[in-house]
Amino acid sequence: MARPLPPPSPRFALGTFATADAPPFAGLVSDDRVVELTGAVPGGGSVRQLLDTWDDTLAALDALTRRPDLPWLDLADLRVLPPFVPGQVIQSGANYRTHVIDLVAAHREADDPRGEDEARADAAAMMDRRAAEGEPYLFAGLPSAVCGPYDDVVLPGYSDSHDWELELAAVIGRPAFRVTPEDALDHVAGYTIANDITTRDLVFRRDMPEIGTDWLRAKNAPTFLPLGPYLVPAARAGDPADLRVRLSLNGEAMQDESTGDMVFGVAQLVSAASRTVPLHPGDLVLTGSPAGNGMHWGRLLKDGDTMEGSITGLGTQRNRCVAEGDR
Incomplete structure (x- = not known):
């Protein structure tokens, strides 16, 4: 079990920042100000290092926020990078x-005798059974797909079917292997935002349909995982089962x-992943994406589009889409 935390300090988050004339650095963020953590707290050279000693990190950051003499930087003067790789x-x-339910109803076979209401009812019953008796559907992504919360998303020219998937991402802060759902949240350092871009026409292998999905090709192109802007500690992020996930495309809510x-909450997802994979500080567990993807709207990403994604208390990311040849 996690050690008890001190009383919460004023709200803060962690991020990674850069200027034109200095290397990237880990920073503590409060409102529109940033304090560089290099030398200020143990392991403050990077957010990944801070995650390696998460219990001590929280205590050190709490103490730091109570100091009246912090050398604050203006967030507007900094480039915001992914909070960590x-x-x-x-x-x-x-x-x-x-x-x-939306997908089942929208993609009924032409000879399906059910109306939309009946199809939705059947899908709802299926999801209720899955929640009661099933297990999460998990797979692995690549960190090489990560880009910053305000970086361009590069749309590869081999497809015109790139889609958005805004998601809550849990950040592991304590090693977890075969942990129970009851203990799983003790291993979560905090939360951030991820947009899990997917190339829809590569999800299923047409040449070998019997092997099913091909997530490597569909989800892992460079810049296909905008991350951040910040890592918000779990104790300050609110209830992970009661956060609003919102993505707009060119200003229109999608x-x-x-x-x-969610069918399976964060605790169930972390526990399920840890049954197979030893999780380490700095690992991510993405929690899936809600209704409203491009396939639902019949509108996929195009050169020049701007996505703006936010989750309650975690900030906002904004990414412009550019065609690969225009990068």
Whole structure:
């Protein structure tokens, strides 16, 4: 079990920042100000180092925020990088109830005798059974897909079917191997935002349909995982089952759902992943994406589009889409 934490300090988050004339550095963020952590707290050279000693990190950051003499920097003068480069990336599919119901109803076979209402009712019953008796659907991603929260997303020219998937991402802060759902949240350092871009026409292998999905090709192109802007400690992020996930495309809302619609919560996902994979500080566990992807709207990403994604209390990321040849 995790050690008791001191009383919460004023709200803060962690990030990685850069200026034109200095290397990247880990920073503590409060409102629109940043304090460089190099030399200020043990392991403050990078957010990954801070995650390696997470219990001590929290105590040191709490103490730091109470100091009146902090040398604050203006956030507007800094470039915001991904909060850290993860180790392992564990992803979750089909984990929002409404999303799956929408997909089942929208993609009925032409000879399906059911009307939309009946198809939705059948899908809802299926999801209820899955929540009661099933297990999460998990697979692995690559950290090389990560880009910053305000970086361009490069759309590869080999497809025109790139889609958005905004997700809550849990950041591991304590080693976890075969942990129970009851203990799993003790191993979560905090939360951040991930946009798990997917190339829809590469999800299924047409040349070998019997092997099913091909997540390597569909999800892991460079810049296909915008991350951040910040890592918010779990004690200050609110209830992970009651956060609003919202993505707009060119100012128009596409996804707007509560994490309460997840079939399997963060604790169940971390526990399920840890049954097979030893999780380490700096690993990510993505929790799936809610209803409102491009496939639902019949509108996929194009050169010049701007995505803006936010999750309650975790900040906002904003990414412009550019065609590969225009990078």
